[in-house]
Amino acid sequence: MLPGEEGRTVQEILTGEMGISRRMIQRLTRGRGILVNRKPGFLARRVRAGDVVAARLAEHEEPGVEPVKMELRVVHEDRDVLVLDKPVSLLVHPTSPGHTRTLAHGIAYHFQAQGIAVRVRPVHRIDRDTSGLVMVAKSGFAHQHLDRQLRERTLRREYLAVVRGRVEDEEGAVDAPIGRDPRNPSLRAVRPGGDEARTRFRVRERLRDATLLRVELDTGRTHQVRVHMAHLGHPLLGDRSYGGAAPALIRRPALHAWRLSFVHPATRERMELEAPVPADMEALLARLRGEQGP
Numbered sequence: 001m002l003p004g005e006e007g008r009t010v011q012e013i014l015t016g017e018m019g020i021s022r023r024m025i026q027r028l029t030r031g032r033g034i035l036v037n038r039k040p041g042f043l044a045r046r047v048r049a050g051d052v053v054a055a056r057l058a059e060h061e062e063p064g065v066e067p068v069k070m071e072l073r074v075v076h077e078d079r080d081v082l083v084l085d086k087p088v089s090l091l092v093h094p095t096s097p098g099h100t101r102t103l104a105h106g107i108a109y110h111f112q113a114q115g116i117a118v119r120v121r122p123v124h125r126i127d128r129d130t131s132g133l134v135m136v137a138k139s140g141f142a143h144q145h146l147d148r149q150l151r152e153r154t155l156r157r158e159y160l161a162v163v164r165g166r167v168e169d170e171e172g173a174v175d176a177p178i179g180r181d182p183r184n185p186s187l188r189a190v191r192p193g194g195d196e197a198r199t200r201f202r203v204r205e206r207l208r209d210a211t212l213l214r215v216e217l218d219t220g221r222t223h224q225v226r227v228h229m230a231h232l233g234h235p236l237l238g239d240r241s242y243g244g245a246a247p248a249l250i251r252r253p254a255l256h257a258w259r260l261s262f263v264h265p266a267t268r269e270r271m272e273l274e275a276p277v278p279a280d281m282e283a284l285l286a287r288l289r290g291e292q293g294p
Helices: 010-015 022-030 103-113 140-152 224-232 279-288
Strands: 034-036 053-055 074-077 081-086 131-137 156-164 171-175 178-181 184-190 198-207 210-217 255-263 270-274
Touching: 022 140, 074 270, 081 103, 131 140, 140 255, 156 198, 156 224, 156 279, 171 224, 178 224, 184 224, 198 224, 198 279, 210 224
Parallel strands: 131 255
Antiparallel strands: 034 053, 074 081, 081 131, 156 210, 156 255, 171 198, 178 184, 198 210, 255 270
């Protein structure tokens, strides 16, 4: 207990300096995981000088998917957070029983190899054909902190996108709701009644009949960057689903999850991480700059 906290309730201590969400407190209460002086404690109890308030998190969890050995590109890892550079053509997590080799399966193996028995908890996701940074929380405590940042938009996600045509404005934003495309339920479209969606962009480089953008998400809708750029009239190169097909240049949407900025759940320090631009996008940029032949 810190100075000045005498007389506060256990619940106030948990939600205050310890930063535990009310949802997690409910789970801890059900599992008798809230301790005062190493004994089960009541949320309404008022603490006295010398009391020790603790939250006992799950000591053993099932990963949720079968561990599968695969090479992972680890950008950062500590006891609370794992950040990976996901390659193209790999799902973040299974969306059907037939998906038995996703990033989540590889993470489960990575944890198992370290003797860590925790569930795989992605904080956010990116599309199968988008490369770049994906963050995973290594505990329920870390996940609730990072998920709160995601919802409050203090966890910043920045992408690099190569779009068709010359974007004239140096910067701008697309604020348009996104919902399922009525013509194809697997796709998304800007439509009335859709979910709130806002994307900000800034020109990084103007190229031959294309523009390299830095794109930042204020929301996290499915296919958000792809839909909003197409709505703007500048679909991503290589994006066959949203009007930017360019198979001679790149065979997938030219989108890379480049940078993550967040407050570490334990140290409370702001961290910024980057993933290098993958080879196919580097080759695309080189051709558009005229550095390679057609």
